[in-house]
Amino acid sequence: MMNRTRQITIETHSITIIRISGKQHSAHCERCGKTVTAFAPKQIAAFLQIDVAEVCRRVETKKIHLINDGESAAMICGTSLEGKKFN
Ligand SMILES: [Zn+2]
Numbered sequence: 404m405m406n407r408t409r410q411i412t413i414e415t416h417s418i419t420i421i422r423i424s425g426k427q428h429s430a431h432c433e434r435c436g437k438t439v440t441a442f443a444p445k446q447i448a449a450f451l452q453i454d455v456a457e458v459c460r461r462v463e464t465k466k467i468h469l470i471n472d473g474e475s476a477a478m479i480c481g482t483s484l485e486g487k488k489f490n
Pocket of ligand 1: 432439480481482483
């Protein structure tokens with residue numbers, strides 16, 4: 404069981420603060436060309452208060468980056484969330 408919650412804070416332009424609870428890991432984002440903090444689509448969906456299907460739609464429209472580094476689950480690039488407006 405993974406009941407432990409870690410809080411991740413990303414500060415963007417010192418205005419927007421994104422807090423996402425749960426697991427985090429680093430992954431290489433091809434679009435950013437660097438190692439970024441990656442989040443599960445579910446975490447992003449919870450944070451943005453949208454459903455996972457909408458997260459996928461934003462990935463498809465290239466608003467956010469999908470990381471698929473060969474691991475079982477696709478992750479979302481945390482860096483691609485920076486500076487974005489979600490409303
Ligand atoms: Zn990226």
